[in-house]
Amino acid sequence: MRSRFSTATALVLALWGTTVSGADDVSPNIVVIYADDLGYGDLGCYGATQVKTPNLDRLAARGLRFTDAHASAATCTPSRYALLTGEYAWRQKGTNILPGDASLIIKPGRITVPAMLKQAGYTTGCVGKWHLGLGEGPIDWNSEIRPGPLEVGFDSSFILPATGDRVPCVYVKDRRVVGLDPKDPIRVDYLQPVGDDPTGRLNPDQLKIKLSHGHDNTIVNGISRIGYMAGGKAARWVDEDMADVLTREATAFIDRNQAHPFFLYFATHDVHVPRVPHPRFAGKSGCGVRGDVIEELDWCVGEVLATLDRLKLADNTLVLFSSDNGPVVDDGYADDAEPMLNGHRPAGPLRGGKYSPYEGGTRVPLIACWPAKIKPGISDALICQIDLLATFAALTKRNLPQEAGPDSFDVLPALLGTSPVGRDHLVEQGGGLSLRQGKWKLISRQANGQGGPVATKKAAVAKKKKNGPSASAVELFDLAVDPAETNNLASSHLEEVEQLSRLLERIRQE
Ligand code: NG6
Numbered sequence: 001m002r003s004r005f006s007t008a009t010a011l012v013l014a015l016w017g018t019t020v021s022g023a024d025d026v027s028p029n030i031v032v033i034y035a036d037d038l039g040y041g042d043l044g045c046y047g048a049t050q051v052k053t054p055n056l057d058r059l060a061a062r063g064l065r066f067t068d069a070h071a072s073a074a075t076c077t078p079s080r081y082a083l084l085t086g087e088y089a090w091r092q093k094g095t096n097i098l099p100g101d102a103s104l105i106i107k108p109g110r111i112t113v114p115a116m117l118k119q120a121g122y123t124t125g126c127v128g129k130w131h132l133g134l135g136e137g138p139i140d141w142n143s144e145i146r147p148g149p150l151e152v153g154f155d156s157s158f159i160l161p162a163t164g165d166r167v168p169c170v171y172v173k174d175r176r177v178v179g180l181d182p183k184d185p186i187r188v189d190y191l192q193p194v195g196d197d198p199t200g201r202l203n204p205d206q207l208k209i210k211l212s213h214g215h216d217n218t219i220v221n222g223i224s225r226i227g228y229m230a231g232g233k234a235a236r237w238v239d240e241d242m243a244d245v246l247t248r249e250a251t252a253f254i255d256r257n258q259a260h261p262f263f264l265y266f267a268t269h270d271v272h273v274p275r276v277p278h279p280r281f282a283g284k285s286g287c288g289v290r291g292d293v294i295e296e297l298d299w300c301v302g303e304v305l306a307t308l309d310r311l312k313l314a315d316n317t318l319v320l321f322s323s324d325n326g327p328v329v330d331d332g333y334a335d336d337a338e339p340m341l342n343g344h345r346p347a348g349p350l351r352g353g354k355y356s357p358y359e360g361g362t363r364v365p366l367i368a369c370w371p372a373k374i375k376p377g378i379s380d381a382l383i384c385q386i387d388l389l390a391t392f393a394a395l396t397k398r399n400l401p402q403e404a405g406p407d408s409f410d411v412l413p414a415l416l417g418t419s420p421v422g423r424d425h426l427v428e429q430g431g432g433l434s435l436r437q438g439k440w441k442l443i444s445r446q447a448n449g450q451g452g453p454v455a456t457k458k459a460a461v462a463k464k465k466k467n468g469p470s471a472s473a474v475e476l477f478d479l480a481v482d483p484a485e486t487n488n489l490a491s492s493h494l495e496e497v498e499q500l501s502r503l504l505e506r507i508r509q510e
């Protein structure tokens, strides 16, 4: 069983909801800025030379920049589920990429990052992409929508229900669609057309962005989406304004709550598809529309930082910046992102990206800035967003009950830069499950939560024989010398394959 707390913390036994004795009154504000589909190589401070990210580079220069930090998964929903709950998403069915009419997948009442921080006296706010489902069963978008963010620990929320490319294309503030005209009710269906709005499939001539795959249902704002929607015309978002709208909500939350400790979870839409920057960013990066929305994202971050500065909160605010999964260039819209990259490498030196079991799938930028506490620098500690629950509990001196955040480790010393050591091992979800431990990376490609990994030497040999050197074979990489995962050592290191397979299996069974 993993030990969640540092030794000092573990010595103090107390009940959930109580404070660990000896707590000082540090309580920094906490702002988590969570980008979408941003890769390891997308920022200047991570090696990008053409796309300009001055605000994030400044944040990194003032804080700690992690070289081996991970989202839990190579796609959105499982990463967000893990970040908020401290539990690997593959332990629960139904936690893969969700449609926009899915039910809430976090059980109300469960201890989440915001619920725990609320107990610790924080005001908690959620702004931006949700993608964790809403309600129970069929959702009536025209009345109160619950349960949602407010039932899992947030005091206030302003969200996109799912993604920018999924209906319904409306914002939800707390439990209501924003700007809805009751005379024009919203209907949503993911299986069959509703209403008579044109679709991308039948009306490609009406599209301002062409399609490369999928996304051919209802057209909203000249862009066709996944899923069908009718009504709610006055409430529909304008993609070009989304970064401005969300940033305004995020900074307003900080303004409103400046007088007491707050936790803001600001999940940007950038740099997910459809990539539709505001005209002031369009064509500006020189690296195509994907570069433009990275620069727009950097602007959003700059606005949050400027707000903290203006309110003189920057010193005692822990700002964490990261991404929910690795990068993808063509994700279904023919937006010319690929030919326009102009040498920019979204995953930097890493192999793979979004959806992939290679490091580019989950290894993402992570910057931690807290001028009062964290010395600027670079950390190579292995750390995962799933650790935020136990780490924030340690930071705010709260005790978690044993069942909370079963996969979350307290990595506070690594996060604060006082230790170079993070977690011992990490399961990465993407194209199956993979395991990181020390310098090793085992890619098992076992289906999430199904089948077993290769647990014996004999089985490894048999599997290799069966699969040959194909992509489905077990792969083993020594990341210390081969960070780009080019040299599969599985056949020459059966011992390591066996050991790591056993550990992966043990974690799966926990
Ligand atoms: C895929 C979509 C992709 C994106 C992804 C979710 C198609 C062909 N592809 O199914 O465009 O929406 O789901 O991305 O529809 S995530 O970042 O939210 O996980």
Ligand code: CA
Binding pocket: 036, 037, 075, 076, 272, 324, 325
């Ligand atoms: Ca994503």
